[in-house]
Amino acid sequence: MFQNFETQGDRAAGPARLKALRAEMARVGADGFLIPRGDAHMGETVAPRDQRLLWLTGFTGSAGLAIALADRAAICVDGRYTLQVRDQVDGDAFDYVQIETQRPEAWLKAALRPGRKLAYDPWLHGHDGLEALRKAAEEAGAELIATDNLIDRIWDDQPAPPMGQVIVQPEDLAGESSAAKRARLGRELEEAGLDAAVITLPDSIAWLLNIRGADVTRMPAPHAFALLRPSGEAQLFVAAAKLTDEVRAHLGNQVEIAEPEALGPALDALKGAQVLVDRASAPVWVSQRLEAAGATLERGQDPCVLPKAxxxxxxxxxxxxxxxxxxxxxxxxxxxxxxxxxxxxxxxxxxxxxxxxxxxxxxxxxxxxxxxxxxxxxxxxxxxxxxxxxxxxxxxxxxxxxxxxxxxxxxxxxxxxxxxxxxxxxxxxxxxxxxxxxxxxxxxxxxxxxxxxxxxxxxxxxxxxxxxxxxxxxxxxxxxxxxxxxxxxxxxxxxxxxxxxxxxxxxxxxxxxxxxxxxxxxxxxxxxxxxxxxxxxxxxxxxxxxxxxxxxxxxxxxxxxxxxxxxxxxxxxxxxxxxxxxxxxxxxxxxxxxxxxxxxxxx
The missing domain is CATH 3.90.230.10 (Creatinase/methionine aminopeptidase superfamily)
Structure with a gap:
């Protein structure tokens, strides 16, 4: 069976885990921490290693955000999960916030006090979502600070990163070669005066390169990052162990392959470049690294999103x-x-x-x-x-x-x-x-x-x-x-x-x-x-x-x-x-x- 029927969340463990998180917040000098549902690729489906919201709260839904403050906490979900969240998450530990009636930033603005510091992991937030929370914090007299992931510090049995094999999606099913897609999108970058585009969505990378993956269940795309150039050349940042000789041959010499850790230095090398970064889905870590390197950011949309649709x-x-x-x-x-x-x-x-x-x-x-x-x-x-x-x-x-x-x-x-x-x-x-x-x-x-x-x-x-x-x-x-x-x-x-x-x-x-x-x-x-x-x-x-x-x-x-x-x-x-x-x-x-x-x- 692809599907199993084990209980994934642990409602009863939520209060103790929240207490441990608060202790870790105090150690780093933070008065709060943001725990989104997504991962560094902002995907709906996340690997077991990245199920931090589920681990902390017991909530198994596909979208949500927890806000842990020193004295209050909330779990924010949409209307699909109104009943589910009450069943899975301890209401004594977390306020239930339905985003159609109360936005997370509204709860945050009311709950934060002046002078407080709200920590976040810059790998797990896109620009737009984080800016709304930043504005709410500042209006409350507080500030956001970037940190490493505090859940990872206290999650003792956190699973390892996924290492699913990458496969080729045949051209007769894809309908267009990867080279043609890259050339077409590269021309659009050139016409817009851009030197590169950062691509962080796994399904965008899978579509662009005519590959599929197995890093998460239900969605056949690999965890990877990519840089696309106006020439149609690309850099793919992916664990080498995921690639077979067939996949490497398919990618060809216009796609340079590097380990994920090489993304940071590749962004540093874009000093002075005009770089497209998806304002909604690219982790703010990417933007911060580019800005520190002296690149100019064009906040727009992942260039693959519309053509893929x-x-x-x-x-x-x-x-x-x-x-x-x-x-x-x-x-x-x-x-x-x-x-x-x-x-x-x-x-x-x-x-x-x-x-x-x-x-x-x-x-x-x-x-x-x-x-x-x-x-x-x-x-x-x-x-x-x-x-x-x-x-x-x-x-x-x-x-x-x-x-x-x-x-x-x-x-x-x-x-x-x-x-x-x-x-x-x-x-x-x-x-x-x-x-x-x-x-x-x-x-x-x-x-x-x-x-x-x-x-x-x-x-x-x-x-x-x-x-x-x-x-x-x-x-x-x-x-x-x-x-x-x-x-x-x-x-x-x-x-x-x-x-x-x-x-x-x-x-x-x-x-x-x-x-x-x-x-x-x-x-x-x-x-x-x-x-x-x-x-x-x-x-x-x-x-x-x-x-x-x-x-x-x-x-x-x-x-x-x-x-x-x-x-x-x-x-x-x-x-x-x-x-x-x-x-x-x-x-x-x-x-x-x-x-x-x-x-x-x-x-």
């Missing part, structure tokens, strides 16, 4: 093939679940194991793209619930089961959520499910003019819920990589996303509704942004979406009369497509028959 034809073809393959595995799984769950013998772990098993039977599964979320009944209301042996719940007939999962295949990354009935429908669940479905369909059918961003589309997914006085506390969708991160920037379907949505991007579409203590509902497909075209009878070109995900939606949970005619027509056409593309991939006649039945038109 605009998938080329080969990447899109790979994504389609991966989703057809995944769709067949999902069909087999959904049939199994529908037949087995009403017996009342399944647990959430059983479901997760079975789904991974169906995907493994494809013969080409490289990993899951994130730990599968399987929430039965009230567990479904925990947006990013991860089942453990301690929390494993038996699925009672009548429980709604929310299954959010994905796969990593070398030709594509998948992410899909289905909410399923296991017996009698809970009161109010079908109505809520149908309202969520309406929003999902409306996003799928959307057309919009070039230049609009996710915040311009997000309300389409919520309108039916809003009219009913309901909502959900997460974004409607995120970007997805091409055999890379299942969460990829820069665009998103979100109230906060200002990045224009462009042709070739892959976005998730996943509205939801969560009734605490009862059930959770989420329906998710992945979408490709299609090129501009003029709709029938229209006058202006509009972008649109092509649905990638091919899996039936549980018709037992639909109140058909709540759907508008166009929404019903979309769903019937979608199900007809699922049956047409996936049924031929199923060798078992019973599985084919089930899928065709599950995809029948609404009555």
């Amino acid at each position: 605009r998938k080329n034809a080969a990447e899109l073809d790979g994504a389609r093939e991966a989703h057809r393959r995944d769709g067949a595995a999902l069909a087999r799984f959904l049939r199994w679940l529908e037949l087995t769950a009403p017996e009342g013998d399944l647990t959430e772990i059983d479901v997760v194991q079975a789904l991974e098993g169906f995907r493994r039977e494809t013969g080409v599964l490289r990993d899951i793209s994130f730990d599968t979320i399987c929430g039965a009944g009230p567990d479904g209301a925990i947006v990013h619930y991860r089942v453990t042996e301690a929390t494993d719940r038996r699925i009672a007939p009548g429980d709604l089961v929310l299954v959010d999962s994905g796969a990593q295949y070398q030709d594509g990354t998948t992410d899909v959520t289905r909410t399923l009935a296991t017996g009698p429908i809970p009161e109010g669940a079908a109505r809520a499910f149908t309202l969520v479905l309406r929003g999902m369909i409306d996003i799928s059918r959307a057309r919009w003019p070039n230049g609009l961003a996710g915040r311009d589309l997000d309300a389409m997914a919520r309108a039916a819920l809003w009219r009913a006085g309901l909502d959900y506390d997460h974004g409607t969708g995120h970007g997805v990589g091409a055999y890379l991160g299942v969460h990829e920037g820069p665009a998103a379907l979100s109230k906060r996303s200002t990045v224009p949505i462009e042709t070739g991007m892959i976005l998730s579409n996943e509205p939801g509704y969560y009734r605490e203590g009862a059930f959770g509902i989420r329906i998710e497909n992945l979408l490709i942004v299609t090129p501009p075209s003029v709709p029938d009878g229209g006058e202006r070109e509009m972008l649109g979406f092509e649905t990638l995900t091919l899996a039936p939606i549980d018709r037992r949970l639909i109140e058909t009369e709540l759907l508008e005619p166009a929404q019903r027509a979309w769903l019937d056409a979608y199900h007809a497509r699922v049956a047409a593309e996936i049924a031929p991939l199923l060798s078992d006649p019973a599985e084919r028959a089930w899928l065709i039945s599950a995809c029948a038109p609404l009555g």
